[in-house]
Every structure is written in structure tokens, then in C-alpha cells.
Amino acid sequence: MIVPYSHILMFAGILFAMGIFCAVARRNLIMMLIGVEIMLNAAGLAFVAAALRWQQLEGQVFVLFIFAIAAAEVSVGLALIVYAYRRTGSLDPETYNILRW
Amino acid sequence: MTVYGAVFYILAGVILIATGLAITRRNLVHSIVYLVISFFGSAMLYYLFGAPLLAALEIIIYAGAIMVLFLFIIMMLRVEPSALRKPTLRQWLPAGVLGLIYVAVAILVVTTDPGSQTILETALARPRVFGRFLFQRYWLSVEIVSFLLLIALVGALYLGKAFVKEGGDQKEDQS
Numbered sequence: 224m225i226v227p228y229s230h231i232l233m234f235a236g237i238l239f240a241m242g243i244f245c246a247v248a249r250r251n252l253i254m255m256l257i258g259v260e261i262m263l264n265a266a267g268l269a270f271v272a273a274a275l276r277w278q279q280l281e282g283q284v285f286v287l288f289i290f291a292i293a294a295a296e297v298s299v300g301l302a303l304i305v306y307a308y309r310r311t312g313s314l315d316p317e318t319y320n321i322l323r324w
Numbered sequence: 325m326t327v328y329g330a331v332f333y334i335l336a337g338v339i340l341i342a343t344g345l346a347i348t349r350r351n352l353v354h355s356i357v358y359l360v361i362s363f364f365g366s367a368m369l370y371y372l373f374g375a376p377l378l379a380a381l382e383i384i385i386y387a388g389a390i391m392v393l394f395l396f397i398i399m400m401l402r403v404e405p406s407a408l409r410k411p412t413l414r415q416w417l418p419a420g421v422l423g424l425i426y427v428a429v430a431i432l433v434v435t436t437d438p439g440s441q442t443i444l445e446t447a448l449a450r451p452r453v454f455g456r457f458l459f460q461r462y463w464l465s466v467e468i469v470s471f472l473l474l475i476a477l478v479g480a481l482y483l484g485k486a487f488v489k490e491g492g493d494q495k496e497d498q499s
Binding site: 257278295297 | 373
């Protein structure tokens with residue numbers, strides 16, 4: 224006996240909204256990537272709770288794939304950030320407004 | 325409310341507070357540490373929802389690998405503390421109104437669904453059962469994901485290598 228499924232969905236939704244806020248409102252590329260991580264984590268929580276509600280293992284399988292996607296996204300994203308930082312010397316996304324080398 | 329329910333609400337509060345602190349800190353290292361706390365709480369929630377293997381993977385991958393990667397990058401780059409973006413009223417008013425409409429609709433949908441009010445029963449998917457299920461039904465997806473990870477590895481290597489080459493060329497040009 225845990226809690227109603229709706230409470231878990233609300234909780235995951237609030238966490239997802241926090242991720243959106245972090246990705247939109249911070250002036251830093253690394254914090255934007257962290258916001259995406261928070262959103263993926265919230266989606267994973269909703270998936271596991273759904274797996275528990277319907278007693279199906281598919282939800283947990285998809286959380287495993289979400290982990291893999293998050294790892295791939297972070298590695299490529301951080302490599303891109305390091306590359307852009309070496310080119311421009313700044314992490315502020317508003318300095319990346321020139322579409323040429 | 326049972327013990328499990330109390331545990332869920334405590335963990336949810338801790339996660340929300342830690343994430344809220346993480347996304348508002350000016351210092352990036354502080355926000356990473358708060359985020360590690362948040363992911364530990366998420367791992368305990370996974371365990372509470374009957375997924376012990378995913379709980380272990382959450383700690384290993386999220387709180388371990390990804391956060392350490394972020395810490396390395398923050399230490400490598402010279403990051404100045406960044407402020408919040410301050411949009412004007414005209415910019416955030418439409419977004420805020422649309423977001424509030426979505427929140428209202430979501431609360432309506434979730435609360436009026438009769439099935440969502442039933443209290444969840446505790447269950448446990450043992451790692452052996454989970455792994456057997458994964459590799460019997462979703463082995464192709466596992467292979468595709470492994471391919472995706474390989475491509476990400478190659479991409480990260482290429483991005484790191486391409487700059488070294490061009491940087492060397494630039495130096496030669498300058499001299």
C-alpha cells in the first residue's frame with residue numbers, strides 16, 4: 224500500500240516543470256543540460272509508477288532505455304559544450320548568435 | 325496512511341526541495357551536489373516502487389557517472405557564476421498563461437480519472453525476472469541502444485579531437 228497513482232503523477236509533473244524552468248531560465252549551457260537531465264528523471268519516475276500500477280514490466284524496461292539515452296545525450300552534449308567554450312570562451316548561450324566561423 | 329505512504333511523501337518533499345535548491349544556486353558545484361541528493365532520493369523511490377535494479381542503476385549512472393562528468397567539465401572550464409535570465413513581463417506573460425492552462429487541465433485529468441485514485445499495491449520485480457524479461461522481449465532494443473551509445477562515444481571523441489587538430493593549425497598560421 225503506497226499512495227494513489229495521481230499523487231505520483233503530480234510529483235513527477237512538478238519535477239518536470241522544475242526541469243523546464245532550469246532549461247529555460249538559466250543563462251548557462253551546463254545548467255540547461257542539467258534541466259534536461261531533471262526532465263528525463265521525472266519521466267522515468269512516472270514510468271516506474273505506471274509499471275507498478277498496471278503490474279507490467281514494460282515501464283521498467285523503458286526506464287532502462289531512458290537511462291541509456293540520458294547517458295548518450297550528456298556525453299555528446301558536454302563534448303559540444305567544451306568545443307563551443309574553446310571556440311568562444313563563454314558559456315552564456317546568448318553569445319552564440321553568430322552562425323559562422 | 326501506511327509506512328510506505330509516509331516514506332513516499334518524505335522522499336518526494338526531499339527531492340523537490342533539493343531540486344528547487346539545485347536549479348536556483350548561482351554556483352554550479354553547489355547545484356550539482358544538490359542534484360546528487362535529488363537523484364539519491366529518486367533511487368529510493370525506484371526501490372519503493374519495486375524496481376531494485378533500476379534503483380542501483382540510477383545511483384550508478386545518474387548520481388555517479390553523469391554527475392561526476394558534469395563536475396569534471398565544471399572544473400575544467402572557468403565558469404563564472406551565472407544569474408537567472410530576467411525576461412520582461414511581455415515575454416513571460418503568454419508563457420505563464422499557457423502554462424497555467426496546462427497545469428489546470430492536467431490536474432483535472434488526473435483527479436477525474438477514477439482509476440488513479442486506487443492505492444497502489446507494493447510489488448517487487450527481482451533483477452533476475454527483469455533481466456530475463458528484457459532480453460526475451462526487447463533484445464533488439466537493447467542492441468539498438470548499445471549502438472546509440474557507441475555512436476555517442478564516437479561523436480564525443482570526434483568533437484574532442486577535431487579541435488586539437490584545428491587549434492594546431494591556427495597556431496601554425498599565427499607563427
